[in-house]
Each structure stands twice: as C-alpha cells, then as structure tokens.
Amino acid sequence: EADIYQTPRYLVIGTGKKITLECSQTMGHDKMYWYQQDPGMELHLIHYSYGVNSTEKGDLSSESTVSRIRTEHFPLTLESARPSHTSQYLCASSGVSSGANVLTFGAGSRLTVL
C-alpha cells in the first residue's frame, strides 16, 4: 500500500513547456526528497526539505524548483522543459515513524521532453 503518491506517472511534453510533478505523502514525515534517476539507473539527489518552508538544493545541479508549503506536499516544477530534462524523478520521504533516515519512495514520474 503506497503512502507516498506521485503524479503523473508518465509525461511526454514538448520543449519549452512548464511542468509540475506532484508528490504527496500521508505519513506526516518531516523530510522529503527529490531524486533524479538517469537512464543508467543512478540516483542523484536534486532537492530536499526538512520541513515546511525549508528547501535545499541537492548534490546534482538542477534547473527545477521545489516548494514546501504543507508538510504532506512537495511539488517539483520545471519552468521551461528541455530534452536534457528527460529522466525519471523519484520522490521520497522520511520521518520519526519510518525510523532513522529510512526512505519511503513513490513509484516515480517518468518525464520525456521532445
């Protein structure tokens, strides 16, 4: 049973479009993360948040932005999508209920930019 939800699961759009990938969790976790997973299956941290109104950039530079206005919601936005943004984006969360730094992942959003 999934407690963290990502939409859309698959998205194909043209260059220059603005897109928002949604991520919501029902576990009350304070920490949330976005990872970018390349076609070669590596995961790179691009954004994280340790609570409401707290966001930080991860280890991999990304043109995307995130917001954390509510504990359960952590959307990722690309203002102008490019083919180089084609990838899978995985959202995750962790908190006291999940144990020390144990991540719960969503199913992912696979983005293709033409």
Place this chain on the structure above:
Amino acid sequence: AQSVTQLDSQVPVFEEAPVELRCNYSSSVSVYLFWYVQYPNQGLQLLLKYLSGSTLVKGINGFEAEFNKSQTSFHLRKPSVHISDTAEYFCAVSGGYSSASKIIFGSGTRLSIRP
C-alpha cells in the same frame, strides 16, 4: 561527506545459486547503511538497514548483509536466488539522524537471474 561505491554494475546468476552484491562506503563519521531494491517500473523499497548493534543484518526476501567497519563494506548476500529477485539493488549511506544528514546512493547493481 559520505560516498558509496557499488563495484558491480551487473551480476548474472543462475536460479538457486548464491549471490553477493558488493558495496563499499567512505565516511568520516559513524554511518547508517541501507540496501534498497527497485523492481521494473517501480520506486525503491527498503530491503534492510544497519543502524547499530549486530553487524549481521537480516532483511526481507531472505537477504542479509554484513557491516564490516574495518573494510568499510556492507555486502548484500542471499544463499539461493529466485527469478523474482531480478531487480536493481542500491546501497545507500547516511551520517546519522540529524537535520544535516543526507542519504547518498550508489550507482546500483542489476541482478539478473537465469533459469
């Protein structure tokens, strides 16, 4: 800062054979270590974790891993694999439960099981 190295990008094995997936880490502080599994078209799910205590950790689906501090390793093992174990396996490290701790993943090992 922490880092993780998974030494094998692909590991092919026959069904019912044993398997070991290797993971080495580097860290200047004490660490938490994890193995996650990703089945096709799905997100990652936790296989097992080492936080403290016994160095041999047992996880789901018959997997286990051993924390070796002197060799900075956390290799994943299973004595007899099944076709359903075909997946991508990720080793991860974090520096402990704090607001400044991030979770770093290795590059993954693709386990393919041959009948």
